[in-house]
Amino acid sequence: MSLLIGDTAPDFEAETTEGRIRFHDWAGKDWVIFFSHPADFTPVCTTELGYTAKLKGEFEKRGVKALVVSVDTLEHHRAWSEDIAETQGAAVNFPIIADTGRKVATLYNMIHPNADPKLTVRAVYVIDPNKKIRASIVYPPSTGRNFDEVLRLLDSLQLTDGYRVATPVNWQDGEDVIIVPSLQDPEEIKRLFPKGYKALKSYLRLTPQPDRV
Template sequence: MALQLGDPAPDFEAETTDGRIRFHDWIGDDWAVLFSHPRDFTPVCTTELGAVARLKSEFDRRGVKVAGISVDPIEEHRAWAGDIEETQGHALNFPLIADPDRTIADLYGMIHPNADETSTVRSVFVVGPDKRIKLSLTYPQSTGRNFDEILRAIDSLQLTARYAVATPADWSQGDDVIILPSIPDAEARERFPGGWRALKPYLRLTSQPKA
């Protein structure tokens, strides 16, 4: 059965370009992003890994660890790293996980036989400090991911985990948020002393709570 939101993220041990890790121990008390790429030495993957390396400080600022994974062996990962730095201008600064026997890919459902029977699709899993899956995305091999959007989604996940709010369409950091419909007005007045704009009884907009 495919992993669903709220499911425990399967634990595993694996070799990476930063040494051997046990996934849950590596996450610790942080958030994590696990993202797969189909193959080493492929063009879209090269640009994606360069993009994540460029954005590493943004993930760090949010307390998020990132790790890439494919079904290639560790030797190919290390050889490919030079190409990534040369063509993208950013050296790898996060672990790439080797999964040549497809154990992890099978655990996370990263192989989609109707797309490719041997390579992983572009899966993304955001895992919370409780080691449960908070978000999952699946892209075909031909479509590169937008990691700025993944950061935006993480901002929403972290905010809504702390406060009784949801984020509207196209929300970004600092925009107004929605008070959850399950919060009655009397309780909302205590939680959100700055008030809100009620477009409808179920649609109450308020300023983003401050951390």
């Protein structure tokens, strides 16, 4: 099954390192970063889970939960978590799904047979409080993900949900944003963007980030 932006994230039940969950109930009203790992006790994954643990405060500020799936067992997950804490300086503080039957990985199209039929690729899904898939990123097993980019993506999604703007190339939180081209009424623009804007073209209008003082 191919999951696209705007699709409802499939629900499922699974055993995790924090007990059995039903995904939609567990997610509640939060955003979710749901990502897969090829296998436990592997070097790239170890660095990724350690870094994700260090981001707990950043995720909480954004109303985000992290959820990980791997095709290994709960016993392996728990033993590996000790290695992560030892080598990365941060204990795992989010659930890891034990997907030994590959049901969740298959449901979310995380196994790419031409890459490796036995392991998941490094997939990332950003899922909003309405359980809609808002973004997806796929890396090969050999390449560690950039979780700073995941935070940047979250900031953009949450900002553009609240304001009629888009974020330009390499945008970082606090920088100028783009007024959406569909917004043309001068009075409405003035009301929505009292700081004013700079028109480089009729369709390219930059304005200070509207949620900043």
